[in-house]
Amino acid sequence: MVDRVATNVTDVTPAKHSRGRVRRPTAADVAARAGVSRATVSYVLNDTPHQAIPDRTRERVRAAAAELGYTPSAAARALITGRSDVILLLLPDWPIGSTVGHLLESLSDALGQQGFTFVAHPRSAGRPTTDVWKAITPAAVITFEELEQVEAERLRAAGIELSVALLGDAGPAARAMDIPEQRTGRLQAEHLAASGHRQLGYAWPDDPRVVTFAQPRLDGVRQACAELGLDPPTVVPVPLTPDGVQRALEVFHGADGPPVSAVCAYNDEVALALLAGARRQGLDVPGDLAVIGVDDIPSAAVSVPALTTVRAETAVLARFIADSIIRQLDGRPAAERPGSDIHSIIRRESA
Amino acid sequence: MVDRVATNVTDVTPAKHSRGRVRRPTAADVAARAGVSRATVSYVLNDTPHQAIPDRTRERVRAAAAELGYTPSAAARALITGRSDVILLLLPDWPIGSTVGHLLESLSDALGQQGFTFVAHPRSAGRPTTDVWKAITPAAVITFEELEQVEAERLRAAGIELSVALLGDAGPAARAMDIPEQRTGRLQAEHLAASGHRQLGYAWPDDPRVVTFAQPRLDGVRQACAELGLDPPTVVPVPLTPDGVQRALEVFHGADGPPVSAVCAYNDEVALALLAGARRQGLDVPGDLAVIGVDDIPSAAVSVPALTTVRAETAVLARFIADSIIRQLDGRPAAERPGSDIHSIIRRESA
């Protein structure tokens, strides 16, 4: 190859395959351009420790790499290291809303800053789980619910060392992060109790797929009620249909038990449905019934009455998750759980 | 290696690395167990054409693979074929809601059925685009908006042959699918016109990041108005804040122009905000102002009044997108655009 470095012409026309396909530059190309061996290129570009390479050479290599626009092939790297820089999130099959959307974004951000690539895969409800991780070989996979024994083993057998569940007990053997969802429940109950409500209701989501999410929130409400000396909350499922909401409101109003004066909703969507239902029945909110949600979705600010809700600092949470994963990947102890300050009440009109 | 096939003992204990890490079975393991060469294993498992391999042997190989729980290493495959089975969707940095969530799920389904693995990557708004595709080497990448020239070239230079934008003109050189978003706008306008409304408004999203989505919808409304002989719609941005909604409603009510009797909202979220705002001002919906949304989010069914909206068959759309991509990957002509039947009006109370 003619040495073009000496001339001022930087010819970086991408080489062509025999088939005419563009071929991206490889470490060998960089090596040739810098006048060193492939090994040296690898050492320099990876900052491999215990390798005596003078700054002159390092500079030459880096310059060559930059000029060629070289980036290592992820596939080759994954092949030899056994894992990629990818961290895979398995999305649950239940409807993902803006909250999960935010979490994705924050996670991507937090992980990206540490040099990892974050991707999400929606597990299709219909078909059996294809082994996504085999197509990606991620460094770790994140799930919402804990994996079943069988699946966890299959993961492990596929060579993926780390899998983390966001929800679920952080039991002895378990690899769950135990995201503090019950705190949202506690906050809801505490806020209502502080306004003098003594008999609370819980608007449970009607979708069986979200129990993992709903359970800790309800648990939080229950705990708070117990601690504050209130009766346990009246739990009522609230389907997102006009009739369903209507019936739920009747139960809250005392159809078969003591009437409640305030309800904690599983999330803002359910809370908003309750607000609308109350209006249809001529109930005043918060006069006849106070309602508090979770998530602070955009619609919560513009409803009538405006929805009081619990907001979580997704970004902080995401950073914690990212940190934990990276530390575990490095074999270091897990990161410290974020404090209680990541949740806060957004006080508006409904409670 | 002792031939264990003859005995009834199937010893499939995963082999260990020197480092003690689990090693997944490779094609060589399968070959050894089946008593053939690695090449044969590859031919059998990939059903490589023009290869004379008797069914006996095929069976043996497949059995061995099944017993060992063998699955090819995606990394190795990607390394040699130059691309993976992964199709990457770049999520826009604007808030993703349940509609996008549905689309993800449907796409994952449709693509998965064809043997592809679908993953989504949220592009973080803050940091410059990391080249995700380099960490994944996808067969194709899907974007919402069309990529900028520079980015498209970088993609191409990274060896990714196919990139598709969901929105944007399907111009001459462009690789856009031109998802028929303006149809939703047309449907909205046509529905309102059919109810006798002559002066329409358009509730434009206040978030500048969603213009690509909003523009075609508004275009659709404009087209329909023109065709039906109505005045062009009064376009008003509607921020999702109480004040913002209030001001928007005043404009719709004739604050600086002819008052409108019905408004098409960019989506259900905006529509719902309008509904709440109207209530605060004591306006009757649909009496004083009819409102129609897009998306049919769960909350639309339980609002007061219940929201009339336009729903899209995400699954059909996703199948079309998946088909198009796969056909283009194979060099076949693109799939036929789905008909107008993928959008339909969900008629409720608000219009």
Add this chain to the structure above:
DNA sequence: GTCCTTCACTGAAGCGAGTCAGTGAAACGT
């Protein structure tokens, strides 16, 4: 009986990196 096909496979060459074990040359110690 010889030559040519077809059959049923196999050996080996790569894909693009990471990494270990060297290897000459220079610097240093005594």
Add this chain to the structure above:
DNA sequence: ACGTTTCACTGACTCGCTTCAGTGAAGGAC
């Protein structure tokens, strides 16, 4: 002056797979 250490590298192997170019044996044609 001679042995040892450090420096600055490089050659070659490896990861798991696809694929091309054979290769020996059996079968068929003449």
